[in-house]
Structure formats: structure tokens, C-alpha cells
Amino acid sequence: MTPSALSNPAVRIRAHGGPEVLELHDAPVGEPGPGQLRIRHAAIGLNFIDVYQRTGLYPGELPRALGMEGAGVVEAIGAGVTHLAVGDRVAYAANPPGSYCLRRVMPAEHVCRLPEGIAFDTAAAMMLKGLTAQYLLRRTRPVEGLEAGDFVLWHAAAGGVGLIACQWARALGLQLIGTAGSAEKCALALAHGAAHAIDYRREDWVARVREITGGQGVKVVYDSVGKDTFEGSLDVLRPFGLMASFGNASGPVPPVAPGVLAAKGSLYLTRQTLFTHLRDRATTQAMADELFAVVADGRVKIRIDQRHALADVADAHRALEARATTGSSVLRP
Numbered sequence: 001m002t003p004s005a006l007s008n009p010a011v012r013i014r015a016h017g018g019p020e021v022l023e024l025h026d027a028p029v030g031e032p033g034p035g036q037l038r039i040r041h042a043a044i045g046l047n048f049i050d051v052y053q054r055t056g057l058y059p060g061e062l063p064r065a066l067g068m069e070g071a072g073v074v075e076a077i078g079a080g081v082t083h084l085a086v087g088d089r090v091a092y093a094a095n096p097p098g099s100y101c102l103r104r105v106m107p108a109e110h111v112c113r114l115p116e117g118i119a120f121d122t123a124a125a126m127m128l129k130g131l132t133a134q135y136l137l138r139r140t141r142p143v144e145g146l147e148a149g150d151f152v153l154w155h156a157a158a159g160g161v162g163l164i165a166c167q168w169a170r171a172l173g174l175q176l177i178g179t180a181g182s183a184e185k186c187a188l189a190l191a192h193g194a195a196h197a198i199d200y201r202r203e204d205w206v207a208r209v210r211e212i213t214g215g216q217g218v219k220v221v222y223d224s225v226g227k228d229t230f231e232g233s234l235d236v237l238r239p240f241g242l243m244a245s246f247g248n249a250s251g252p253v254p255p256v257a258p259g260v261l262a263a264k265g266s267l268y269l270t271r272q273t274l275f276t277h278l279r280d281r282a283t284t285q286a287m288a289d290e291l292f293a294v295v296a297d298g299r300v301k302i303r304i305d306q307r308h309a310l311a312d313v314a315d316a317h318r319a320l321e322a323r324a325t326t327g328s329s330v331l332r333p
């Protein structure tokens with residue numbers, strides 16, 4: 001039987017919309033071309049960016065494959081790929097999307113060999129989220145630098161990226177103030193290394209951050225919630241502080257006039273995407289090596305709180321959008 005004849009369940013959308021537009025179909029795969037490999041997924045990661053792509057907030061050409069994170073075994077290798085071999089255990093975060101499937105032919109550039117001690121599920125739950133925590137905590141710096149003892153604020157601290165960030169920030173000696181949408185989620189953030197946690201659906205979180213920091217404010221806000229938190233986030237920054245906006249779970253941030261940054265304390269604003277950081281193989285591997293190291297030695301534990309079959313991906317999207325999840329969600333092909 002040729003590989004292209006193998007059944008390959010995959011999820012696509014033919015229209016933007018709610019979870020009901022996610023449809024399972026058969027997407028036969030061929031042999032990898034130059035610079036490509038074919039992976040057989042053992043586990044697939046679910047990310048909030050998949051929701052933005054499904055709804056069309058991040059538009060794309062239709063029909064469209066989804067999913068940007070996965071782990072599995074290399075089944076075939078194209079010409080010119082030297083860093084991997086058939087049979088290797090691997091994992092990746094990669095753009096363009098297309099990980100919601102059993103088999104996939106994709107560029108090898110962003111695929112990394114997985115250390116022996118890291119299971120497929122763990123890898124699929126941590127590549128996109130963990131590399132995001134890596135670039136935000138290690139590569140996105142306020143001008144005044146970030147030192148042990150400094151206060152930072154991290155919204156949605158009990159989520160997939162959030163729980164990794166709580167632990168990594170603790171390992172760096174930072175005092176991370178986490179926000180989360182319930183008492184249980186706050187307890188989870190604290191258990192994973194947040195120095196303080198605030199239920200931002202019930203408390204005046206701006207006042208609480210000021211109180212916790214003795215009126216000084218934080219050096220950096222990491223804000224993936226977007227519309228609902230953006231303005232308050234600027235209000236809790238120290239002078240010359242950094243607003244690292246990196247998502248829109250509550251909706252996109254409206255346009256900002258630069259003068260606002262001056263009025264609120266000569267602030268810096270950056271809006272980055274992981275995929276600018278993953279622009280070449282060397283940078284991708286260096287970032288992944290840091291992530292593998294903190295996971296391998298236990299400084300960061302990857303928490304998988306939701307597991308779904310790929311065929312039930314619509315349920316997984318519903319739960320994520322309803323704020324009914326904690327930690328990471330993994331799909332089984």
C-alpha cells in the first residue's frame with residue numbers, strides 16, 4: 001500500500017464560524033519533498049489560536065486546515081533534511097496550520113527531536129505554549145531589564161500558556177501576579193508558582209495589583225486576554241514598563257493612540273507572535289532546548305487537564321472558548 005493510499009483522518013473548515021464548522025474528512029498524504037518530512041502524530045495540541053483561525057479573527061484561505069502543534073514519529077524524510085531521521089520521536093509548533101490529523105507532510109525546519117524523557121502527550125501540550133512562555137519571559141525584555149524579585153502581571157494564569165509561565169517565572173525568581181477567572185483557577189496558579197493570584201471576574205484587579213506592589217506597579221504585563229484587560233494593564237505598569245500584548249481571548253484590542261503611552265508613564269508596547277521568533281532552524285532549536293531543559297529537570301511541569309479524540313475536536317473548542325479549561329488540552333488522532 002502506498003502512503004498516499006493510507007487513510008488519514010484530518011479536520012478542516014470550509015467556512016469560518018462556530019465549533020460546528022469543524023469537519024472530519026480523509027486527507028491522503030504523499031511523500032515529503034525537499035526540506036520536508038512526514039510525521040505520524042501520536043498527540044496533537046489544542047491552542048486558543050486555533051479558535052481565532054476557526055472564527056476568522058485571523059483570516060485565511062478556505063478550505064483551511066487547523067492546528068499548529070503536535071508530536072509523533074518521523075515516517076519519511078525528504079531530500080536535504082539532515083537534523084532528523086526516519087523513526088525519530090519529534091515535536092513541533094509550526095505555521096502554517098495543519099496538525100489536526102493523523103499524518104502530515106510538512107517543512108522539517110521547525111520540527112525538533114524529542115528528548116527521551118518527554119512523552120508525546122506532554123510534548124504536544126507544551127511546544128507552542130512553552131515556546132511562547134520562553135519568548136515572552138526570556139526574549140522580550142523591558143528596557144530596564146528584568147531581575148529576580150521583580151513584579152510582573154500575567155493574565156489567564158491558569159490556562160495552557162499561563163501555568164507554564166507561572167512555573168518558569170518562579171524558576172527565574174520573578175514575582176508573578178496571576179489573574180484567573182475563578183477561585184479554583186487562582187488556587188491552581190498559586191500552586192504552580194504564581195506569587196499572588198487575583199480573580200479578575202470578581203475583584204478590582206487594577207486596585208489589587210497596585211496594593212500588592214505597594215503602589216509601584218509591575219515592570220511587565222503579559223496580556224493575552226486583549227479587549228477586556230488592555231486598558232487596566234496599562235494602568236498597572238511602572239513608568240517605562242512594558243506591555244507585552246500577545247492575544248485576544250476576549251476580543252481584539254481597539255486601536256491605541258501613542259499619546260496614551262506617554263500619559264500613563266512613558267510606557268513601551270509590543271505585540272509579538274511566536275512565529276517571528278521561530279524564523280529559522282537555529283533559533284527554533286535554541287528555544288526548544290531551553291524548554292526541554294526546564295521540563296526535563298522538573299522546573300516546569302506540563303499539566304494536561306483535557307483530553308479529546310480528534311473526532312471530538314468541536315467539544316474541545318467549545319470548552320476552551322467557554323473558559324471551562326485549565327492547563328493544556330490534547331487531541332488524540
Ligand code: NDP
Binds near residue numbers: 224
Ligand atoms: P488558554 O488555555 O489560556 O485559554 C484562554 C483563557 O483566556 C481562558 O481559559 C480564560 O481564562 C481566558 N479568557 C479571558 N477572557 C476570555 C474570554 N472572553 N473568552 C475566553 N477566554 C477568556 O489558551 P492558550 O494557552 O492556548 O493561549 C493563551 C493565550 O495566549 C491566548 O489568547 C492565545 O491566543 C495567546 N497566544 C499567543 C501567542 C503569540 O505568540 N502571540 C502564542 C500562543 C498563545 P480565565 O477563565 O482564567 O479568564
